[in-house]
Amino acid sequence: MSKLCPKCGSDLNDDYICTNCGSKIDVYNKIKLTSRLLYNQGLQVAKLRDLSGAISLLKRSLKLDKNNIDAHNLLGLVYFEIGEVVPALQQWVISKNIQEEDNIADYYIEKIHHNQHKLDMINTAIKKYNQSLRYIEQKSEDLAIIQLKKVISLNPNFVKAYCLLALCYIHEDNLAKAKINLLKVLTIDKSNYVALKYYEEIISQDTEDKKEDIYSVDKKEDPFSVKKTTKKESRLNPAMLQFGYVVFGVVIGLLVAVFLIVPGRVKSKTNEADNLKKEILSQQNEYDTLLTSLTNEKDELKIDLDEKNGLLVEFEGKATNYDALGNLISAVALYLENEDESAANKLYLVKPENLVSSTSIDLYNKIRKDTYPQIAKKAFDQGSKLYSRWKNNNKDEYLVNAITSFQTATKFVSNDASYADDMLYYEARCQQLLGHDKEALALFNKLLDNYPNSSFKTWSKQQVDKLE
Incomplete structure (x- = not known):
């Protein structure tokens, strides 16, 4: 088990309790x-x-x-x-x-x-879904059904659209289509609470309708029953009597519809519309709450990430400064022991911009001033001697060693040194004589760019033309 606290990064004691924040x-x-x-x-x-x-x-x-x-x-x-x-x-x-x-x-x-096409379809589906919600608020369920069908065609797995479409069909007493949409939801998500609730209500309503049909059959008049008639009825015309019964039945039916059935249906539809509005508002509030929570959580994560990135940058800056100081201290020790070349090589690893204190910068400048010019001149003289020996013996090893010396001089020479252009020219000639045309061409061009007044200018142009 790790001995560092996952919360603050401090050490843990033997009981695995953080010594800083106290977390277990x-x-x-x-x-x-x-x-x-x-x-x-x-x-x-x-x-x-x-x-x-x-x-x-x-x-x-x-x-x-x-x-x-x-x-x-x-x-x-x-x-x-x-x-x-x-x-x-x-x-x-x-x-x-x-x-x-x-x-x-x-x-x-x-x-x-x-997938830009998919994104456009999703955005369109969301807009049409919101439009269908507005239609429902305006009690225009027929328009809402049209929009929801378009939503489902654009986003075939949009469960909320199926549920809302089923609710609209229920509101219009089209229970068969409502069932189809609810069953589609349950194939996608078999425990969807809204779909299960709506489906249960439809099944219970179907059961009640069947019971009413059975009761109505039981209450029908027995065709084999014998009716008693009064003497007055026997005197009436049978055709007129039958017509009167029909008219009377129609009147009674209208009265029952007006005073019993219609108010109940109106009240039922009103209650369903109110419940639908409540459901929509509840879903919208739930979505807004979730969106706010996610936004806050994202902001917190971003703040935490920025803090950690700031600490990392600060740590990297300190680490860079420590490395520069380490190389500078080594260079100072070698310089005090009169090992100028080793001190210069160690100092070459130090980047002045990574030094913070004025004391360290002064030390850097002091050692650089005392070592770089001497080492550069010494390396240039050594390279020149090796180049001269090659002219007498034509051994490639002299050219290779001369290039090494010239490159050492290049590391430490200043641009205003009197032999800086000579050094570039001779190194370029050594590379050319060894067949390294690409390296030679780069050095000749560097000489022409940096030292336009050099005495080797004409020769360098001739070599560039030849190599190109």
């Missing part, structure tokens, strides 16, 4: 394990198409450990499967902010962003 590492590990367990349960439930159950488990997992990358990614996939593209992208963006490298959320985000 065993409790932290239990929370992490519980979050992982809930993620595994959510994964199993999602495989069984219980997407609502999976969402609930994954939210609990992230409540315990908001840095659970796998839970964020899986929750995004579940949201995407039920047509909720915006919440899915939010989960993947949060996952990417926590871990930028080796994160499969990159693949999901890129797959959506690079």
Whole structure:
């Protein structure tokens, strides 16, 4: 087990308690394990198409450990499967902010962003869904049904659109079409609470209608019963009597419809519309709350990331300064022992901009001034001698060693040294004589650019023309 606190990074004591913040590492590990367990349960439930159950488990997992990358990614996939593209992208963006490298959320985000046609379809579906909500608020269910059908054609897995379309069909007493849409939802998410609730209401309503039909059959008049008639009835014309019964039945039926059935239907429709409005407002509030929570969490993660990046930059700056000081101290020690060449090579590793204090900068300038010119002149003289020996013996090893000396001189020479152009010319000639045309051409051009008044100018131009 790690001996560092996962919260603040301080050391832990023998009981695995942080010496700085007092956090108990065993409790932290239990929370992490519980979050992982809930993620595994959510994964199993999602495989069984219980997407609502999976969402609930994954939210609990992230409540315990908001840095659970796998839970964020899986929750995004579940949201995407039920047509909720915006919440899915939010989960993947949060996952990417926590871990930028080796994160499969990159693949999901890129797959959506690079498919412009798919993005346009999703945006259009969302706009039409919101428009259908406004139609329902205006009690224009027929227009809402048209919009919702377009939404489903653009986003075939949009569960909320199916549920809302089913509710509109229920409101219009078209229970068959409502069932079809609810069954489609249950094939996508078999434990969707809204779909199950609506379907249960439809089934119960069908059962009540069948009972009413049975009761109405039982109450029919027995065709074999014998009616008693009064003497007065026997005197009436049978045709007129039958017509009177029909008229009387029609009147009674109209009265029953006006005073009993119509008010009940109106009240039922009003209640359904009110419930629909409440459901819509509830879903909208839930969405707004979730969006606000995710936005706040994203802002917190960004602030935390900025703080850590600031600490990293500060640490890197200090590390760079420490490395420069280390090389400078080594150079000073060699300089005091009169090992000028070793001191110069060590000082060459120091970048002046990484030195902070004025004392260290003064030391750097002092050693540079005392060592660089002498070493550069010594290396140039050595290279010139080796070049002269080659003219007498024509051995390539003299040219190779001469190039090494000239390159050493180049490291330490100043641009205003009287022999700086000579050094470039002779090094270029050595490279040319060894057949290194590319290196020679670069050195001749450098001489022409940096020293336009050099005595080797004409010769260098001739060599450049020849090499090109």
